[in-house]
Amino acid sequence: MGESVLTVGSATTVEPGFVHVDGVLHCDAIPAPVIAEAAGTPTYVYSAGLIRQQYRRLDAAFARVPHRIHYSVKANSNLAVLRLLQAEGAGVDIVSGGELYRAHEAGFTGGDVVFSGVGKRARELHEALAAGVLFVNVxxxxxxxxxDQVARERGVIAPVALRVNPEVAVDNPHEYIRTGEKGHKFGIPFDDVPRVARETRDLPNLKLVGLDMHIGSQISSWEPYDAALARLVALLVRVxxxxxxxxxxxxxxxxxxxxxxxxxxADVSRFAAGVIEATRGLDVTLVLEPGRFLVAESGILLTEVLFRKRSGGKEYVITDAGMNDLLRPSHYEAFHRIDAVKPTGERVVADVVGPVCESGDFLALDRDTDDAPPGALLAVRTTGAYGFSMASNYNSRPRPAEVLVDGDRFAIVTERERYEDLVRQERASLDWRVA
Incomplete structure (x- = not known):
């Protein structure tokens, strides 16, 4: 991975994004077929310019108040993406020791890190305190x-923020991305927070420095967010x-x-205005944890059509990308636009499916899509978040490559896995042990 790829402002100025130019889909100034030729398919392709654009848009909206933007690493943990955001001034929100390791590899220091997650292990807490994280969301x-025990063993005072479950109902596309309703596994039940705050202050190796909430993803209506924030603010005043x-x-x-x-x-100006007004006079630094917002629309998944098939009166477009490469359609019933890299001008209603041996292996069902022949390239849109980061080796399929485009240049930032990578950690000669 070339460091020069991530140098802010060093690429030729090109309007970032995915557009068809002379009948061919481009990422910034790079034709998608050029990327496919260099990296193969399936391959995730990210626009550095779009990521910067989203970060700066959110940062500017909160410019008049003290704030920190901590990118949620789980959305896309590629080191090139992390280094790009680190160069923009972002911090990170992590949920595992592995993400802490990635953050350090990308150049983030301890104070850039907020450690969240409902099931942290003692080892991970030791690593977090050794790194000097900004705070741990308990x-x-x-x-x-x-x-408290880990901090005592290390002889330090651990900075703590309590994650509050605000217990509000959220209207978003899938129940699996709701995290702030009553009975969810995330956060401390709302009514328990004052007592837990007192307990935190009584423990000798902890210091309560913050309160935290997260009600879910893909929030399109402001009413539940406003209600949750009002409850969090009232709780802050109380504690x-x-x-x-x-x-x-x-x-x-x-x-x-x-x-x-x-x-x-998302109306970022409306979001910022609501948060700033609700927290006016509280004398706090706001911490924002965007993940999907910063990277989702920056990415596409390039895939090649392998075969066309008709069965039971249904058309199938069979691609080389499957549910192991992009889980969201199968797991969340998520919709992703699918564009032909070189449109044929003809349309067909078809299921766009992958090669994985599962009936649930699909990218789209009953989709009005380009009548793409075998050998054609398709671009699955808005896959910069929760695409590669949720990929697996199911069916012993190597995970795809990742490419970062910056204006008129691109780099392969994750090499495609090889067959030998699939068994690298496995052992043929067993070291048997007895109790």
């Missing part, structure tokens, strides 16, 4: 006690009155919707 009393005077961070989460089909884009 999600249960059991975690609170474990963190401060109860003695928690060191709270200086209010982590308001993320979840801004992105466009997968014909949805309106």
């Amino acid at each position: 999600e249960s009393e059991g975690e609170l006690l474990l963190l 401060r009155a109860d003695g928690a005077q060191d709270i200086r961070y209010l982590d308001v989460g993320g979840g801004l919707a992105v466009t997968y089909d014909e949805e309106a884009p």
Whole structure:
């Protein structure tokens, strides 16, 4: 991976994005077939310019108040993407020790890191405190006690933010991406927070520095977010009155919707104005945790049509990308636009499916799509978030390559896995042990 790929402003100025030029889909100034020739298919392709554009748009919306943008690494953890955001001034929100390792490899220091997640292990907490993270988002009393023990063993005071479950109903596309309703596994139940805040202050190796919430992803209606934020603010006032005077961070989460089909884009100005007004006079630094918003629309999945098939009166477009490469359609019933790299001008209603041995292996069902012949390239849109990061080796399929485009240049930032990579950690000669 060439470091020069990530140098801000070093590429020729080109309007970033995915557009057809002379009948061929381009990412920025690079024709998609050029990328496919260099990297093969399936391959994820990201526009560096679009990622920068989204980051700067959100950063500018909050410019008049103290704030920090901590990118949610789980959305897309590629080192090139992380380094690009680090160069923009972002911090990161992590949910595992592995993501902490990636963050350090990408140049983030401890103070750039917020550690979230409902099931942290003692080893991960040791690693977080050794790194000097900004704070740990604690999600249960059991975690609170474990963190105090780990901090005592290390001889340090651990900075803590309590993740609050605001217990509001959210209207978004799938129940699996809702995280702030009553009974969810995430966060501390709303009514328990004042007591847990007192417990935090009583534990000798912890310091309560923040409150946190996250109600889910793809939030397209502001009412539940406004309601959750109002509850979080009221809780902050209450716990401060109860003695928690060191709270200086209010982590308001993320979840801004992105466009997968014909949805309106998130109104970032409205989001920022609402948060700023609701937190006016609180003397806190706002922490934002966008993941999908920063990277989703920057990415496509390039895939080649292998075969065409007709069965039971249904048309099938069979591609070399399957559910192991892009899980979202199967797992979340997610819609992704699919464009032909070189449109034929003819349309067909078809299922666009992959090669994986599962009936649930599909990219689109009953889709009005280009009548693409075998050998044609398709681009599955809005796959920059939760695409490669959720990919697997199911059916012993090597994971795809990843490519970063920056204006008029591109680089392969993840090499395609090879067959030998599939068994690299496995052992043919066994070291048997007995109890």
